[in-house]
Amino acid sequence: EAGVVQSPRYKIIEKKQPVAFWCNPISGHNTLYWYLQNLGQGPELLIRYENEEAVDDSQLPKDRFSAERLKGVDSTLKIQPAELGDSAVYLCASSLEGRPADTQYFGPGTRLTVL
Amino acid sequence: EDQVTQSPEALRLQEGESSSLNCSYTVSGLRGLFWYRQDPGKGPEFLFTLYSAGEEKEKERLKATLTKKESFLHITAPKPEDSATYLCAVQAGSSYKLIFGSGTRLLVRP
Numbered sequence: 001e002a003g004v005v006q007s008p009r010y011k012i013i014e015k016k017q018p019v020a021f022w023c024n025p026i027s028g029h030n031t032l033y034w035y036l037q038n039l040g041q042g043p044e045l046l047i048r049y050e051n052e053e054a055v056d057d058s059q060l061p062k063d064r065f066s067a068e069r070l071k072g073v074d075s076t077l078k079i080q081p082a083e084l085g086d087s088a089v090y091l092c093a094s095s096l097e098g099r100p101a102d103t104q105y106f107g108p109g110t111r112l113t114v115l
Numbered sequence: 116e117d118q119v120t121q122s123p124e125a126l127r128l129q130e131g132e133s134s135s136l137n138c139s140y141t142v143s144g145l146r147g148l149f150w151y152r153q154d155p156g157k158g159p160e161f162l163f164t165l166y167s168a169g170e171e172k173e174k175e176r177l178k179a180t181l182t183k184k185e186s187f188l189h190i191t192a193p194k195p196e197d198s199a200t201y202l203c204a205v206q207a208g209s210s211y212k213l214i215f216g217s218g219t220r221l222l223v224r225p
Contacts, residue, residue: 004158014213022179031211042158042202063176064161091158101147101206104213106158 001027004107006092018080023109024073025094032069033104034077035091036066037054043091043106050076079112117142121203121216128193138203144187148186148190149213150179151202162188168208174175193223 005024013019023026030051037042046065048056051072058088060067064083079086090111095102118141128134140148149165151159163172165181172179176197178189190200200220204213 006158018188019151041217042204043213044215045212048211059212093158099163100209100211103149103161103164105161108156108158111156 004071004092004105004108005108006090008110009108010111010113012115013082014115015084015085018078019082019112020076020078021090021092021112023075023077023092024077025075025092025103027093029096029104029105030072030074031095031097033069033093033095034075035093035106037089037091037109038087044075063102082112082114087112117205117207117210117214118156119203119214121201121219123219124217125220126222128190128221130194130223131192131224133189133191133193135190136203136221137199138186138188138216139184140186140205141184142205142207142214144208146206146208146218148181148223149204149206150177150186150188151204153200153202153218162201166223190221193221195223197221198223 032049034046037043046062056101067077077104090107093106095104120139122137150162152161163179168183176191180187200218202218204215
């Protein structure tokens with residue numbers, strides 16, 4: 001069974017440019033998460049989707065970050081414009097139903113470097 | 116405020132030298148405690164979920180245990196391929212998000 005797929009794996013952009021990350025969750029998983037991981041730290045939740053609905057986006061910096069999950073399957077996270085401090089790894093995860101204590105399975109991440 | 120602290124930050128072991136990693140947590144209403152392994156350049160890989168104090172789970176050379184305040188990941192006779200960062204995370208109350216610690220970087224030398 002395929003795991004969580006993310007692309008691109010690496011992205012280098014200049015500040016003020018836009019960037020987008022794509023995620024395809026494990027087949028059948030209704031809940032999708034986007035996390036941000038800074039170097040030497042654990043991941044931090046940005047947004048959680050139940051099917052196509054964003055049910056927790058309280059940690060998403062809405063002035064420059066946006067996300068969508070059309071049709072309740074794959075998802076896109078966008079940053080516009082990017083800032084130097086956005087350099088990090090962006091991880092996508094999915095779980096079967098999103099119940100508390102459901103196991104979240106992570107993709108390989110997209111490493112963003114903002115110059 | 117919910118908090119997870121992992122220690123030590125880094126650990127160097129000789130192959131075969133058993134040891135333990137610690138994850139201390141302060142949360143209201145623990146729903147689950149998760150252990151993940153993360154290799155450089157990869158996403159976290161799920162290892163275990165523990166739900167209540169006294170629970171233990173094993174997988175190959177790894178054994179996870181849980182008390183009301185902390186969890187231990189015991190590594191028995193480690194091999195170089197066990198080298199990775201081990202992340203602990205908790206889910207508490209009605210929140211669905213995982214609260215992660217900063218991880219323990221394990222290096223096992225042959």
